[in-house]
Amino acid sequence: MTLSLFDQFMSPTFLRIPLLVLAMILPWLIFPNPVPQWRASRLHALQNWGMNRFIYELFLPLNIPGHKWAAMLTSLMLFLISLNMLGLAPYTFTPTTQLSINMGIAFPLWLATVIIGMRNQPTQSLGHLLPEGTPVLLIPILIVIETISLMIRPLALGVRLTANLTAGHLLIHLISAGTLAILSMLPPVAALSMILLLLLTLLEVAVAMIQAYVFVLLLSLYLQENV
Template sequence: MNLSFFNQFESPTLMGAPLIILALLYPTLLFFMSNQWLGSRTQSLQLWFSNNFTKQLMSPLNKAGHNWSLILTSLILLLMSINLLGLLPYTFTPTTQLSMNLGLAVPLWLSTVLMGLRRQTTVALGHLLPEGTPTLLIPILIMIETISLFIRPLALGVRLTANLTAGHLLIQLISTAVFVLLPLMPMIATLSLIILLLLTILEIAVAMIQAYVFVLLISLYLQENL
């Protein structure tokens, strides 16, 4: 029984072929592209969200950082749609896989670090040593700051994976309890169902917030290196 709870996090396959590519491509079909002068309300809502998010994300960055607006906006739309679709029954959430989240976090983090070393080498290296550090503590602090720098992409990936995995497990555990308790204790099963509905609403919020936090932290790393 305990092992079956984690089966939902296994990558689905069809005739030996992994379907994770399909799971990643399907959310792109939800974004409407139209050449008409007047679009639908869904298109207007999508455009309004994209514009407001991009303005908020790019406001702390200088002009050089605005080149990342398309990448970051596309990333949050992709992550948000994948996270929300993963809450539907009989679906697979690719963002519960640590390998995928690290595959997104490491290249983006490395790009910001390399950009900082290229544009302002002295300032980028200066982040490894706070100003006014005593001479005896300089080697220790440089080691600590270097380790914290390389931990950043791992923290990005683990944060997204852990939050989504914990939410999916809680939903499955409570839904299993509802089915087991329904014929035995209907009142407790009803209370568990109410908790399940509230938890589902919470998970919808977590799915959107975690996508935003993932992109926001990347923008902060970018701001630090520009």
């Protein structure tokens, strides 16, 4: 049976039972349990410092009402980092390479920002659809264009996360397959390929964290327009 390179991004099954839910729950097992002390160890102190810096930088340009989203967006970033990093371990599966999963996360959060804007400041939210000083003849066209750009935001969030992770995993898969094929024929070239594969893996770790941060950062920018 001929396998496609994209088969590695299919949801794995065991006894015909999808393991997608297990793959999404498993990363939470690596997080330390909460403790009654404010700082129980150096690890907790480092985690608290990192989360405080992230929340400060992310919510600095937001108004006070937008700060209510701090806990949810911080949890979302940790969750996405865990899912993105999960696929770098052997014999595992990355749920965020599935567009349906990413869209299921992006669309409700984007819709929540739009609903908040329509409820709290409908005039300003609708004003984004038509720039000030637009000629009368261009008003219908610009309204249609801005509406399409608004509706395409969740799709851009999901596709960006899916495409970046899929491209990196495919490149790692291709280089590792080529290294294995030339290992017996050209050991020096295979050794160089292994070094390249190691560097690419480190780059993919950085991409996994950066893409989670960019996902949350874009959501915060959408929120900033509606609070």
